[in-house]
């Protein structure tokens with residue numbers, strides 16, 4: 001039944017437009033308040049052990065001692081790779097947690113879980129069966145630039161190398177009628193998903209650069225819904241950064257619009273815009289720093305993980321029907337476990353070292369280099385987003 005309902009919404013949603021502010025009655029792009037009227041017309045290696053009690057972090061475990069990049073360990077004298085350290089933001093649920101688990105299970109990674117809710121993260125890691133000692137939880141609230149700076153300091157105090165950074169955390173507020181704001185006064189979705197990560201990634205670039213790990217990587221999670229060259233990216237409201245006038249004015253909703261393009265607030269659009277910023281930022285990092293640092297910069301669309309907490313603010317009917325719709329209609333659905341394996345590949349697979357790539361997976365779960373939309377691959381826009389963002393986060 002759920003499947004039938006989802007199927008029947010499909011054509012109309014493609015022609016649905018945002019009207020008014022009745023966003024809490026929207027399902028799959030269709031306003032239920034319209035009486036479900038269907039329009040069918042359109043479709044550095046540092047080796048000191050950290051004393052966790054002396055730093056301002058709440059660490060789940062004592063960080064593992066780093067060993068040199070390669071250590072002669074086997075009797076045959078073969079070199080073995082030291083454990084890598086991967087930072088994952090928003091690792092308390094969904095994709096971030098599944099990736100942390102996948103990496104920790106290999107025994108080759110120590111995961112630093114950057115999370116805003118320590119207790120939730122701790123319970124989640126335990127429930128996922130992650131081995132004690134394979135991870136450390138460090139407080140991070142991306143809705144505060146001070147918290148981001150403190151997180152960077154705390155990680156550095158751990159004196160572990162930083163080999164991979166994964167910017168994964170996100171908020172999605174499709175039913176919000178009014179914008180909410182970060183501690184620094186930025187609209188929440190762009191503030192957390194883009195600006196918080198922008199500062200974090202810029203800060204950790206020097207640590208990544210000085211890491212002696214053979215393949216150091218900075219990964220910023222993107223999405224299909226920010227790419228208007230796809231069907232999913234054409235479901236209204238579409239991502240569009242416009243001329244960036246809202247971003248330039250600080251997204252504070254007082255002196256300026258809360259939206260990047262300067263338009264009326266729309267939570268779903270703000271999320272999609274933030275994903276465009278994520279994908280543009282990855283490419284700008286690549287252009288500016290790949291040759292100089294050897295760091296691999298990548299983004300990805302892991303598939304539609306329709307069951308995660310990302311949809312927590314959506315209406316119950318959406319949360320009920322979205323997973324079967326994605327499983328049986330679009331066939332874009334992936335489990336959290338599968339998506340975690342995909343992101344873990346981007347972290348560690350030796351065949352995914354190419355920089356500047358937006359990875360996706362086909363139906364057989366084989367990775368491929370995907371094409372970004374015109375806007376999400378526009379170098380001029382990427383440069384402007386970079387320059388405006390660095391002003392907003394205090395780097396310029």
Ligand code: NDP
Nearest residue numbers: 090092093094095141142143168169170304305308309310
């Ligand atoms: P979840 O809601 O399960 O995970 C999001 C994580 O971000 C949570 O751990 C959440 O913490 C954390 N987070 C939110 N706000 C903050 C903040 N202010 N500071 C620190 N952490 C924060 O969603 P997903 O796993 O689905 O999303 C993960 C990534 O995957 C996102 O970048 C999303 O855009 C992307 N993605 C998801 C898709 C999907 O279908 N689900 C598809 C394509 C991309 P807490 O647990 O405390 O709430």
Ligand code: PMR
Nearest residue numbers: 009010013014027028029223225231232235303304330332
């Ligand atoms: Mg979408 C191949 C088709 C496809 C895929 C892969 C997705 C992924 N979606 C597709 C199609 C459609 N979606 C169609 C035809 C519709 C209209 C019925 C539709 C609707 C829809 C809604 C209302 N889809 C959504 C929403 C959301 O609120 C989700 C969203 O935009 O979150 C930002 C969403 C998503 N669809 C996806 C994916 C991956 C999402 C959510 C996650 C994200 O981009 O991060």
